[in-house]
Structure formats: structure tokens, C-alpha cells
Amino acid sequence: MKRGKARGDDDFIAFAQASSARLQRAAYLLTGDQHQAEEAAQATLVRVYAAWGRISRKDPYAYARTVLANLITDQWRRPMREYATEAMPERPAAQDVADVVSKRRWLIGVLQSLSPRERAVVVLRHFFDASEAEVARELDLSPGTVKSLNSRALAKLRVTTGLVPPLRTETEAGAGL
Structure with a gap:
């Protein structure tokens, strides 16, 4: 039929x-x-x-x-x-492959510093350009939770990427570090 x-x-x-x-x-x-x-x-x-x-x-x-x-x-x-292999499939060489791979590895490494929920929120909000309400609905979270996870994740990413210096502890501040 x-x-x-x-x-x-x-x-x-x-x-x-x-x-x-x-x-x-x-x-x-x-x-x-x-x-x-x-x-x-x-x-x-x-x-x-x-x-x-x-x-x-x-x-x-x-x-x-x-x-x-x-x-x-x-x-x-x-x-x-x-367990998958680390070998990437061949792609057309439109760009410098080493640069693309290093940027991709850097991005994945940075994203892996986040918790799974933080990573999901960041990718949905900033890669897909989804609103906080859409992310909340899609992940079954409250809008406030999405806001706090996104804020916390972005703060972690800033520290991880070196865009903002990490907060110094009292011990480091007292030692003149």
C-alpha cells in the first residue's frame, strides 16, 4: 500500500x-x-x-x-x-581546520565546566536565542530558576575564560596575593 x-x-x-x-x-x-x-x-x-x-x-x-x-x-x-572515538569526521576545508578545532575544543571545555542544567540553559538561551520563558517551558523549570542558572553559568564562564578575575579569598587578600 x-x-x-x-x-x-x-x-x-x-x-x-x-x-x-x-x-x-x-x-x-x-x-x-x-x-x-x-x-x-x-x-x-x-x-x-x-x-x-x-x-x-x-x-x-x-x-x-x-x-x-x-x-x-x-x-x-x-x-x-x-564509548565513541575522539576522531572527528572529515569536513570540507573551507577554514583553517586547526583554528576551527581549537576553538571548538575550547568552547566544549568551557561549557563542560558548567553543570548539565546550566549548560542546557546557556545553549538554549544563547545558541538558540530562546527567551527565558521558552527555556523554562522547554526544560520544565520556573523562569526564576532559568534566570539564576543563566546568571550563575555566565559568571562561571567569565571566570573560566579570564574575562573577569576570580574573586580573591580572605587568605589571598591578607597574604598580598
């Missing part, structure tokens, strides 16, 4: 082509692992397709972000069962 286009397959294909790369980059920022990012982005698109009939007229990208964040949050809660 041949299936028709009743579910809006053409619309979904266009959506998937337009958003899969961005979902994968966001998943990479959240996981720090290329293989997990690819799997999470693919699983996200599968779930979006399953719900396409009811979400396609709303905001499918917001739904996809929510699914992605939930999938990755669930992975943090589960013990790791597989």
Missing part, C-alpha cells in the same frame, strides 16, 4: 533539511561528543516527524529544541553504555 502525502512529508523534509545542521551543532554544544550529537539530532528529527501532524502548524523548531534538550538531559541521567 502506497502512502500519500497526508502527513505533510514534503513540509517535514524541508524542515529537516533547514534545521538538522543547527540541531546537530546544538547537540554537540550540549554533549561535547560528535557521535552523541549526531544521534541526538537524528532521534530528535524522528520524534518531530512522529508528531508532525499536530505540531507542523505551530512552531516545529521550538518543539524540536524541546525534544533535543530532553533527549540529552535523559542521556545525562543514564549511565554511559558506549
